Amino acid sequence: MSDRIALRGIAVTACHGVLDSEKVEPQPFRADIVLETDLRPAGESDELARTISYAEIAQEAERVLTGPTVDLIETLAERIAAIALARPTVEAVEVTIHKPQAPAGVTFRDPVLDGPSVTVRREQDRPVVIALGANLGRDVAGTIDAAVAALRDTDGLTMVGVSGRFVTEPVGGPEGQPEYVNAVAVARTRLAPHTLLRRLHQIESWYGRTREIRWGPRTLDLDLIQVGDPRDDSDITSDTEELTLPHPRAHERGFVLLPWLDVDPAAVLRVGDGVRDVQELARDVGDAGVRPERGTTSGPAS
Known part of the structure; x- marks a missing residue:
């Protein structure tokens, strides 16, 4: 409550x-x-x-x-x-x-x-976009699925849809990392952004996530990409140490853009002072080592 x-x-x-x-x-x-x-x-x-x-x-x-x-x-x-x-x-x-x-x-x-x-x-009833990623553990895909289930069980968050799983080559960080499994969840929420972020950190902690090495391997990474809708200027912007909205690097990350399009082909993202179609951003970035995991498809979060 x-x-x-x-x-x-x-x-x-x-x-x-x-x-x-x-x-x-x-x-x-x-x-x-x-x-x-x-x-x-x-x-x-x-x-x-x-x-x-x-x-x-x-x-x-x-x-x-x-x-x-x-x-x-x-x-x-x-x-x-x-x-x-x-x-x-x-x-x-x-x-x-x-x-x-x-x-x-x-x-x-x-x-x-x-x-x-x-x-x-x-x-409140705001759209929200959450990116999921992991590359450590015995069952990385299972971790992503479990994280989606935890989001679905979050009071004040209603899941709308989840992308299929994507496999991504590591970008930055230490060499020799295993490939990532990524996905994007689209939901609606009444929760304040900081409250939702704290919930994401709680779910990460269940899988042993630590924040020590930037862009390093991790058991689970949950990023808050966007809260609100840039189309009508109802999206929330924040630039604090705890929370930056929209996510400052989402527009250049294929492992966010491609799964996002998989679940919402009409998605838009605020970039700087403007609003861009995610399809356009994805074309600019290219596949960037991101490919759909065989046998997974997007769909509603039922």
């Missing part, structure tokens, strides 16, 4: 409602907002930049509540939820709008605390 930040009892007086009188006669409204997020980075670092600004969310919600008149409190709730989900670290939000003096034709026990309310819950 995600961590939570609660902002309860944001109170305003405003004019919202279907009746003509409600559009000119102010009445009280109250909003409760619960944000689901990953607070571990903030808690471990004690850095303000790693959490969500409670003040910003509260002030933007207040601007919605005191803004232009709307007929439905459902509309207010949707607008506030959209504001919260615009933060990439917010995984889900629950918004409740109270209208204690709504003209419902009945008497409520407490006109301040009771009365009609609407609650909406909205979750």
Whole structure:
């Protein structure tokens, strides 16, 4: 379960409602907002930049509540939820709008605390691309398959499709490495990028992955390639020590591009200030020592 930040009892007086009188006669409204997020980075670092600004969310919600008149409190709730989900670290939000003096034709026990309310819950739903690779162990292909199964079992991650397995000649790193087996998984997720990355590292650790030699042999490598969709600028960009998005070298790696096309022929990737078709990038790179493993095909992650 995600961590939570609660902002309860944001109170305003405003004019919202279907009746003509409600559009000119102010009445009280109250909003409760619960944000689901990953607070571990903030808690471990004690850095303000790693959490969500409670003040910003509260002030933007207040601007919605005191803004232009709307007929439905459902509309207010949707607008506030959209504001919260615009933060990439917010995984889900629950918004409740109270209208204690709504003209419902009945008497409520407490006109301040009771009365009609609407609650909406909205979750992130972003496309995500994950590259898998391994070249150590008795059953490298089996490791890739097991990693895919672990991704499928990840709460908050819904697998869409997985490429066939590809065999790749080692690029860089120590000489004499065995060939790699690579694949790409396409999924959708509500998880914040850092939360998903931590899950990938957890799965790697189950197979003895260590991060000592750059581009060295490994039992399992899981890379977060892209989160969001560059077509509508909803992709998340990050350039920190912990996480760089999109992956800075994906556009030049045949062992990422070719499996990715196998599962999503229409894929696109942000490269620099532009968005490129992965098919075009793959043509630029060539096969680069990458070939499909015989007898494997892409398909849905069923």
